[in-house]
Amino acid sequence: MILTVTLNTALDITYRVRGLRPHASHRVTEVLERPGGKGLNVARVLAALGHRVTATGFAGGVTGRALQDQLTGTAGVVDALVPVAGTSRRTIAVVDTATGATTHLNEPGPAIAPAEWSAFREAYEDLLRSCSAVALCGSLPPGVPVGAYAGLVRTARSAQVPVLLDTSGEPLRRGVAARPDIVKPNAVELAELTGAHEPAQATRDARRRGAHAVVASLGAEGLLARTPEGHWRASPPRPVRGNPAGAGDSAVAGLLSGLVEDLPWPDRLARAVALSTATVLAPVAGEFDRAVYEDLLGKVSVTGEDVAA
Amino acid sequence: MILTVTLNTALDITYRVRGLRPHASHRVTEVLERPGGKGLNVARVLAALGHRVTATGFAGGVTGRALQDQLTGTAGVVDALVPVAGTSRRTIAVVDTATGATTHLNEPGPAIAPAEWSAFREAYEDLLRSCSAVALCGSLPPGVPVGAYAGLVRTARSAQVPVLLDTSGEPLRRGVAARPDIVKPNAVELAELTGAHEPAQATRDARRRGAHAVVASLGAEGLLARTPEGHWRASPPRPVRGNPAGAGDSAVAGLLSGLVEDLPWPDRLARAVALSTATVLAPVAGEFDRAVYEDLLGKVSVTGEDVAA
Numbered sequence: 001m002i003l004t005v006t007l008n009t010a011l012d013i014t015y016r017v018r019g020l021r022p023h024a025s026h027r028v029t030e031v032l033e034r035p036g037g038k039g040l041n042v043a044r045v046l047a048a049l050g051h052r053v054t055a056t057g058f059a060g061g062v063t064g065r066a067l068q069d070q071l072t073g074t075a076g077v078v079d080a081l082v083p084v085a086g087t088s089r090r091t092i093a094v095v096d097t098a099t100g101a102t103t104h105l106n107e108p109g110p111a112i113a114p115a116e117w118s119a120f121r122e123a124y125e126d127l128l129r130s131c132s133a134v135a136l137c138g139s140l141p142p143g144v145p146v147g148a149y150a151g152l153v154r155t156a157r158s159a160q161v162p163v164l165l166d167t168s169g170e171p172l173r174r175g176v177a178a179r180p181d182i183v184k185p186n187a188v189e190l191a192e193l194t195g196a197h198e199p200a201q202a203t204r205d206a207r208r209r210g211a212h213a214v215v216a217s218l219g220a221e222g223l224l225a226r227t228p229e230g231h232w233r234a235s236p237p238r239p240v241r242g243n244p245a246g247a248g249d250s251a252v253a254g255l256l257s258g259l260v261e262d263l264p265w266p267d268r269l270a271r272a273v274a275l276s277t278a279t280v281l282a283p284v285a286g287e288f289d290r291a292v293y294e295d296l297l298g299k300v301s302v303t304g305e306d307v308a309a
Numbered sequence: 310m311i312l313t314v315t316l317n318t319a320l321d322i323t324y325r326v327r328g329l330r331p332h333a334s335h336r337v338t339e340v341l342e343r344p345g346g347k348g349l350n351v352a353r354v355l356a357a358l359g360h361r362v363t364a365t366g367f368a369g370g371v372t373g374r375a376l377q378d379q380l381t382g383t384a385g386v387v388d389a390l391v392p393v394a395g396t397s398r399r400t401i402a403v404v405d406t407a408t409g410a411t412t413h414l415n416e417p418g419p420a421i422a423p424a425e426w427s428a429f430r431e432a433y434e435d436l437l438r439s440c441s442a443v444a445l446c447g448s449l450p451p452g453v454p455v456g457a458y459a460g461l462v463r464t465a466r467s468a469q470v471p472v473l474l475d476t477s478g479e480p481l482r483r484g485v486a487a488r489p490d491i492v493k494p495n496a497v498e499l500a501e502l503t504g505a506h507e508p509a510q511a512t513r514d515a516r517r518r519g520a521h522a523v524v525a526s527l528g529a530e531g532l533l534a535r536t537p538e539g540h541w542r543a544s545p546p547r548p549v550r551g552n553p554a555g556a557g558d559s560a561v562a563g564l565l566s567g568l569v570e571d572l573p574w575p576d577r578l579a580r581a582v583a584l585s586t587a588t589v590l591a592p593v594a595g596e597f598d599r600a601v602y603e604d605l606l607g608k609v610s611v612t613g614e615d616v617a618a
Contacts, residue, residue: 015414015416017414020331020412021331021412022329022330022331022405022410022412023405023410023411023412024412024413025412025413025415026412026413026414026415027415027417028414028415028416028417029417031416031417062371062372062374062375062378063371065371066371069371092401092414094414096331096332101331101332102332103329103330103331103332103333103334103335104333104334104335105324105326105335105337105401105403106334106335106336106337107324107337107340108336108337108338108340
């Protein structure tokens, strides 16, 4: 079983409106809801790839109930979210059907009490015993200490469970120092972590800070990986246009599934790029188009060297 | 007990964001939620005035549960909402804290099944037996026949319960023909109903179409009433600026409370204008400021004639 951690889960709501104008009234023509937060997106993609997944983190209030109801209906995903007194946040994506552009409104997460944070850490330690890999994903809600991911990385390493970290800012900086197996920053997060704007330099710096492997997601250009086994660049066969929401989470699912299947790095990277490209091209934000994924898988270009970096 | 009917209840959500820009991401700094839909707003104001109120209509899904939870916590209001299989709608008001301007996103209501509509009509007939007046408020959700309000007006009249109708378009046109005691259109709704853009002419026309009394809300100019007892204009002592959301619902609560207390029309109108002005001036949209209301009550100007119109 693969474990995904989402401390700041969300109910992701998508509204379709025709022509969004500030200060006007709009009739929403379509409402879509699904469980969100990076780790839940990763869990959904892993399940679609045929893996058994357990999703943990926090959920509370009517929003938490709504997202747990939907999670329970997702085949292959076991709900192990820890209850909290606060109400899980909503995110609203307003898609303007006239232009295709999207406006985002993101609620703050509920404050987590110290006892809730302790309850989570206990649940996490229990879950680690039966899992083959763990992904720690997304931002921290208020009340969770900034060093939270560093602690969770150390616990996973003590349990000898490979751990992937996908976050940003200070939680990433502290988490990297705890020596996770993989970090997957995007270009902005990587530059913020290392101070280096040149990706090759920045991935080297991030490894020096403690990450065993660094896989940087560079948007339409694909992935740049620096690992103990070698360094590679993986790119889609052609640039694509679409909705990038969830593309990074699909890449995480690709990397993690490849890790537990013991694939060589170039195959893991090809899978991650094909999945994230298929996510950008999917008609529903954050889903991936399976036919497109299978078609792309053999066409991703992976170049690099299979040597110690 | 006063009965209010809200067929298209809503969970009204207010977001505060700093600077709303289409196609950007926004952090919501504050989230407020409350039960909405015109009849629930009327119920809340009536309860604040010291009346016992029962609120009926439809509620369903997690949104319905959330709004019923909050309604149960409102002193003086009894929840008699009828359950439906669909999910009650949300409305989102995005307040730009930089400009004070508000952008509205309104979900469509859930489709009402024929059996649900029948269940409502039975509940409504039962509730009429113990009530002193009823307000029928707002739009119709999908699945409810366009002649719904006409039927509900006739049922109230058979039960000898005074009935106020506050809706628009074809439901208003049909409802007026069923001879409600009071209709409270705004200027746009009144012009749409009668084809007349001059309010004095339009209120006369609306009475000819069947309404016993017509009270037109004319925004900052106050109310224009044409009734069997006379015709009056009621205006606030000075024009005010603020958020007009809910001002019409406060006016309905003023009219209805004055009716059950058997106040003369000028006093009912003064109360309605004072309440709606105090709602425009309240810091929270749709609430009313009690001190402002009490101060305004003696200062509303009511002019007109106490004769047969």
